[in-house]
Amino acid sequence: MPELPEVETIKRELEKTVLGKKITGVKINNSKVIKQPGTASFVKNIKNARINNILRKGKLLILELSSGKSLAVHLRMTGQLVYPGDCKRSRVSFKLSGNKWLDFNDSRLLGELRLLGDWRQLKFVKNLGPEPFDLTLDEFKHMLAGRKTKIKPLLMDQTFISGVGNLYAAEALFRAKIHPGRPARSLSGKDKARLFRAVIVVLREAIKYKGSSLDQYVQLSNKPGDYVKYHKVYARAGKPCLICKTPVKRTTLGGRGTYFCPQCQK
DNA sequence: AATGGGACCTGCGCGC
């Protein structure tokens, strides 16, 4: 489940390996993941373009091309980018100068590839909230003020802040000792400060360890990320809280599995 | 504004 740290990890590896390379060919094994434009036009318009710049906006990866177009990649749940790839399980593979392939894998076909003129015009991008790293504590506090929503779904709302998903929301709330169901506006100043710091720390640590490979996420090199061993609550239902030994609880909030310690998180 | 549901999808683990 790629969130900000996973996508950032891939972005940094792409910069080291494929930046400046030319896309010399495209192999499409399942056109379902190509949302824009049609298949033929996608192939025609991406061929012979050079990868000029690589960006990340929230969980969205953007490859700016020499043609003036950009390739936007959203991994959603099970998307992977692998380089060099082998084309075996890929939905779409890009042949790059040097004759190695960049594979887009996606077992569940929920991921998205788009080739477009100006990625800034994408609705998803326009609606994105600020990156956590770009915020000050004061700004964060103001954003929570008056919000009735439960804090965990709010953290995961990409129009509120961008990049936090189910896993890192749970980890940040645990570290901040805040119950995931608390209305956002009920948080005290100190709560907000702890939460803000926890979000930043968790994301930074996860980037440092190259992401969490619980499910399908892998780094560009096809190796798993190492952050799972530093998880404290996610997917630990019934296991003792690492602080107080109370069994970790699992509930559903906003339709998502939610893990927390009923003793530590108030 | 907030909330809840369904849709998109496939692979996995579970119970029987």
Place this chain on the structure above:
DNA sequence: TGCGCGCAGGTCCCAT
């Protein structure tokens, strides 16, 4: 051993 089922969660969309 095999089968059906629920579930995993990122995003969009619709209803209330």
